[in-house]
Amino acid sequence: MNKIKSLGLIIGLLLIVLILVIARTSNQNLFKQDAQNAIESATKSGNSISLVELKNLSEEYLVINLNNLDNSNSTQFQNSINIPFESLLEKANRKILNEAKGKIILYSTNISIASKTWVILNQLNYSNVFILQSEQNPEVFKYKFQPDTTAKLE
Amino acid sequence: MNARIKLSVLLVAIGILLAFLPFNAAKSFYLKPTELLLKSVSDEIYFSVDQVARFVNNEDSTIQLIDLRSEEEYKECNIPGSINIPFADLLNPDWEGYINQKILRNIFYGNGDQIANSAWTIATGLGYENTFVMKGGLNEWYKTVMLSEFKGERITPRENVIFENRFNARKTFTQINSLPDSLKMQFLAARRLKETQLDGGCE
Numbered sequence A: 001m002n003k004i005k006s007l008g009l010i011i012g013l014l015l016i017v018l019i020l021v022i023a024r025t026s027n028q029n030l031f032k033q034d035a036q037n038a039i040e041s042a043t044k045s046g047n048s049i050s051l052v053e054l055k056n057l058s059e060e061y062l063v064i065n066l067n068n069l070d071n072s073n074s075t076q077f078q079n080s081i082n083i084p085f086e087s088l089l090e091k092a093n094r095k096i097l098n099e100a101k102g103k104i105i106l107y108s109t110n111i112s113i114a115s116k117t118w119v120i121l122n123q124l125n126y127s128n129v130f131i132l133q134s135e136q137n138p139e140v141f142k143y144k145f146q147p148d149t150t151a152k153l154e
Numbered sequence B: 001m002n003a004r005i006k007l008s009v010l011l012v013a014i015g016i017l018l019a020f021l022p023f024n025a026a027k028s029f030y031l032k033p034t035e036l037l038l039k040s041v042s043d044e045i046y047f048s049v050d051q052v053a054r055f056v057n058n059e060d061s062t063i064q065l066i067d068l069r070s071e072e073e074y075k076e077c078n079i080p081g082s083i084n085i086p087f088a089d090l091l092n093p094d095w096e097g098y099i100n101q102k103i104l105r106n107i108f109y110g111n112g113d114q115i116a117n118s119a120w121t122i123a124t125g126l127g128y129e130n131t132f133v134m135k136g137g138l139n140e141w142y143k144t145v146m147l148s149e150f151k152g153e154r155i156t157p158r159e160n161v162i163f164e165n166r167f168n169a170r171k172t173f174t175q176i177n178s179l180p181d182s183l184k185m186q187f188l189a190a191r192r193l194k195e196t197q198l199d200g201g202c203e
Helices: A002-006 A008-025 A035-046 A051-055 A091-099 A111-123 B003-020 B033-040 B049-058 B071-076 B093-099 B114-125 B137-146 B157-178 B181-198
Strands: A048-050 A061-065 A080-082 A103-107 A129-133 B063-067 B105-109 B131-134
Touching (some): A035 A111, A111 A129, B033 B114, B105 B114
Parallel strands (some): A061 A103, B063 B105
């Protein structure tokens, strides 16, 4: 009994460590994914979907319109909901994302916003998230560089 | 129970606790989601192509342009002074010294806005500072800087400054990208020397 009593301090310390570890691992408000996962998902499997692919999609999906409501250029889609980028992580919006069935498709008139949102959601462990590309792949170089054959060292 | 035994029990118990923790060698984001979102909504992370053209013309040594495109695309043409870190290779430890530093301002660019913004979010999430994006990417650079022309009879002083900036950047871009790789560095060195002589300075 005396031995157990003298171990009290040690047990107490261990309990504190254990509580801290559990609190950290179960904290919803932290990124836990490997950052490399975002790069691999974006490059190898592709994280974009075209308008045509969306039109022909047979499985369930939810389009997240990231534009502000006052954006008149914003296209309207079926099965869509408006979540402005600034309020993406609000509790109510996290609930919508958690309950979404099938693919989550991010749409914004500004591809930069959709890209940043995709990385944030990927790192928050949301899988099945795609960026809706309204134009042909924006990462294709649209021009052809014409070298100047007379260029030389001056 | 003496202190030595107590300490031994404590260390063994901590060891067991650590042994059962999930091993995670992954590189996770350092910022909290709300902190990253707050930084992401800011427009201060962007430089326009005209600003980047000015950096190129001035050979600004406080910036580091990072071309995120593939090696083949980079070899075909790139913004003078840029280094090539393909997006797929962004977290390669070989590049960490370039990306994770506090001295230079890193400006990411791709052909469009998608990969540069993804790279920015990843780098910023990992806590790397001084990270920016060239808005519009190389497509915007080409449209604005390479294909710019002045139409009209009169030019205002402001328009003239903008046009001259674009014209000089275009000239450097074309000259350097027309040279074989081996001569590109020599060209930059020669140009620096010429400017020093024009300024009346010495090497």
